[in-house]
Amino acid sequence: MTQVEIEQAVESIWTLFRETDRHLDQRIAETDRRFEATEREIAALSAQTRAAENLFTSQWGRLLEALVWPGAAELFQARGSRSTAAWSGYGHAGTGRRWRSTCCW
Numbered sequence: 001m002t003q004v005e006i007e008q009a010v011e012s013i014w015t016l017f018r019e020t021d022r023h024l025d026q027r028i029a030e031t032d033r034r035f036e037a038t039e040r041e042i043a044a045l046s047a048q049t050r051a052a053e054n055l056f057t058s059q060w061g062r063l064l065e066a067l068v069w070p071g072a073a074e075l076f077q078a079r080g081s082r083s084t085a086a087w088s089g090y091g092h093a094g095t096g097r098r099w100r101s102t103c104c105w
Helices: 003-057 059-078
Strands: 086-091 099-104
Touching: 003 059
Parallel strands: none
Antiparallel strands: 086 099
16 A cells, blocks of 8 residues: 555545434434423423412312212212222322322222
8 A cells, every 4th residue: 555545535534424423413403402302291281280280279179179079989880899988188198299189999
């Protein structure tokens, strides 16, 4: 291999490195855009989830629960469950966060 051929080979390798770098930069930028879009979607879904949760923990939610609660066991029995009673309460399962639990048996 002559000196000129070696220089051409080295320049060819450097060209490949630059192309690879450019390609990786494009891929990283696309991944960053997708990640940011996913973060926005998660934030929107979190807000929707909080709004739905508030429907159940608000005064309207408690009113609806009070209207439905007396027939809960019968509704489960009508669907084939062997429920004989219903129970509802609050807990935190060691997380420190209160949650509402409803159970029929």
